[in-house]
Amino acid sequence: MSEFFNMGGYAAYIWPAYGISALVLIGLIWQSLASYRHATREVAGLEEGTPVYSQKRPGSSDADPGSPQKTGP
Amino acid sequence: MFKINLEHANPKRFMDFSAKLLPWVWVLAAGLMATGLYMALFVAPPDYQQGETVRMMFIHVPAASMAQMVYMFMALASAIALIMKHPLADMAAKAAAPIGAAFTLLALITGSLWGKPMWGTWWVWDARLTSVLVLFFLYIGYMALWEAMEEPVKAAKAAAVLCLVGVVNIPVIKFSVEWWNTLHQPTSLVKIDGPSIHSSMLWPLAVMAAAYGLFFAALLILRMRTEILKRRVRSLQLSRARSASPEAHA
Numbered sequence: 001m002s003e004f005f006n007m008g009g010y011a012a013y014i015w016p017a018y019g020i021s022a023l024v025l026i027g028l029i030w031q032s033l034a035s036y037r038h039a040t041r042e043v044a045g046l047e048e049g050t051p052v053y054s055q056k057r058p059g060s061s062d063a064d065p066g067s068p069q070k071t072g073p
Numbered sequence: 074m075f076k077i078n079l080e081h082a083n084p085k086r087f088m089d090f091s092a093k094l095l096p097w098v099w100v101l102a103a104g105l106m107a108t109g110l111y112m113a114l115f116v117a118p119p120d121y122q123q124g125e126t127v128r129m130m131f132i133h134v135p136a137a138s139m140a141q142m143v144y145m146f147m148a149l150a151s152a153i154a155l156i157m158k159h160p161l162a163d164m165a166a167k168a169a170a171p172i173g174a175a176f177t178l179l180a181l182i183t184g185s186l187w188g189k190p191m192w193g194t195w196w197v198w199d200a201r202l203t204s205v206l207v208l209f210f211l212y213i214g215y216m217a218l219w220e221a222m223e224e225p226v227k228a229a230k231a232a233a234v235l236c237l238v239g240v241v242n243i244p245v246i247k248f249s250v251e252w253w254n255t256l257h258q259p260t261s262l263v264k265i266d267g268p269s270i271h272s273s274m275l276w277p278l279a280v281m282a283a284a285y286g287l288f289f290a291a292l293l294i295l296r297m298r299t300e301i302l303k304r305r306v307r308s309l310q311l312s313r314a315r316s317a318s319p320e321a322h323a
Binding site (some may be wrong): 004007008009010013014016017018020021024025028029032033035036039040042043046047 | 114119124125126128129132133136171172175178179182183186187189190288292295296298299302303305306309310313
C-alpha cells in the first residue's frame with residue numbers, strides 16, 4: 001500500500017498532477033452547474049412577470065386575450 | 074453530432090433534446106473516468122525506462138489531445154457561425170472555450186510535472202511546449218474578446234475570426250515534434266504502421282481519452298444550455314424595457 005503511495009519515488013510529481021487534474025475538472029463542473037442554476041433562476045424570475053397578454057399594444061387584437069401563454073425556452 | 078443535425082438547430086429543440094441526452098453523457102463520462110483511473114493507477118505496469126512516472130501519460134496525453142480537439146471544434150463552429158449564420162454555432166464555440174482552456178492548462182501543468190523527473194527541467198522553449206502555450210493564450214484571448222465587446226452579435230463575429238486565425242497553430246502543435254528538434258518525444262500513437270505503444274498501456278490511455286472526451290461533451294451541453302437561458306434573460310429584459318417605456322410616456 002505504501003509502495004503505491006510512494007510511486008517508485010515519484011510521488012511528489014504524480015500525486016500533485018492527478019490532484020490538480022481532479023481539482024480543475026471538478027471546479028469546471030461546479031462553475032458550469034452554478035452558472036446554469038443562476039441562469040435558470042433568472043429566467044424563471046423574469047418569465048413569471050411577463051405573461052403574453054400584458055404586452056398587448058393598443059389597436060392590435062389577440063385571438064384569446066384572456067389566457068396567459070408561456071413562451072418557454 | 075447534434076449540432077450538425079439541423080433538426081435540433083433551434084434553441085428550443087436543443088433544450089428539449091439536450092435535457093434527455095445530458096444525464097446519459099454524465100453517466101458514461103463518470104463510468105469511463107472511474108474505469109480509466111483504476112486502469113491507469115492499478116492495471117498499467119510501470120515502464121522499464123520511466124518507472125511509475127509513465128502514469129503521467131494517462132492524464133497528460135488526454136488533456137493535450139482534448140485541448141487541440143476542442144479548439145478544432147471551436148474553429149468548425151466559428152466557420153459555421155460566420156458562413157451559415159447557424160443560431161447555435163457561435164454559442165457552441167463560446168461554451169467550449171473554457172473547457173478547452175482548462176484542458177490546455179492541465180496539459181501544461183502535468184507536462185511540467187512529468188518533465189522535471191524525466192528531462193530534469195520544468196520548462197523548455199521547444200516547439201511543442203511553446204505552441205501549446207500559444208494555444209492557451211488563444212483560448213484566453215478568445216474568452217476575453219467575448220467579454221470585452223458589449224454587443225453580443227459583434228462579439229460573436231470577432232471571436233469567430235480570432236478562433237479561425239489561430240487555427241493555424243494546431244498543425245504546428247501536431248507536427249512540431251517532426252519539423253523541429255524538440256525535447257518533447259515524437260508521436261507514438263498516430264503512425265502509419267499503427268501505435269508503437271504496448272497494449273497494457275494503450276488500453277488505459279484509450280479509456281482515459283474517451284473519458285475526457287465524454288467529459289467535454291457533458292460540459293459543452295450544460296454550458297450551451299446556460300448560454301441559451303442567458304440569451305432568453307437578455308431578450309426578456311429587453312422586451313420588458315420596451316414595454317415599460319410606452320407606458321411611461323402614456
